[in-house]
Amino acid sequence: MASSAPAWVDLYWLPLGAGGHVVRRNGRAYEWWVSRREHRAPLDLYHCALMVRADDVTYAVEMGPVWNVAAEDRGVVCEGPVGARWLGRFRLFRYEVRCWAGGVVPDLAEAVESPVRTTDDPERVAAVLRMxxxxxxxTWGRDEIGAGEMWNSNSMVAWVLARTGHDMGTIIPPTHGRLPGWSAGLVLARRQAGDASAGHAEPLA
Incomplete structure (x- = not known):
């Protein structure tokens, strides 16, 4: 018998560098440089995280450095390198993806135009957790797949949502905002969906 407990996925837009002045300044400098190259006005940069509710448990889902959350039981599901593959042998240069039961997302209170409810379909929620x-x-910060954008936390969230059948055209960034890396996740998800329909799979890492 299917559970009658509420199930949902909420998306949060977090200002880049929320809670940290150095990251915020570097992000603004990066966006100024990109906007000059693209001949447009600078935009506000955001990264994203998910809160997922299933079977009376709320999960905090995000990508972050392996060293910035002290809790041992923080629901780490995978790790990857930062900057370059070879640097991943050092803890300082590794990220992790967390699906933390009962956990928290740092600086969630600073989220803008959030939360965005992406689904309340229990089957799709379960698919997100399985994915x-x-x-x-x-590699975080690199474009290893030729997507035109670097891989980062936005890529991860976009990939998970796209791979679980969300209508990605309805998910848009906050007003006057930009999501670096978001399209990289969409590009990879589309490629893998195409490969699956053709009978072969693209390597995930």
């Missing part, structure tokens, strides 16, 4: 351990562990 998380399969997140491709590509």
């Amino acid at each position: 998380l351990p399969q997140v491709p562990t590509l």
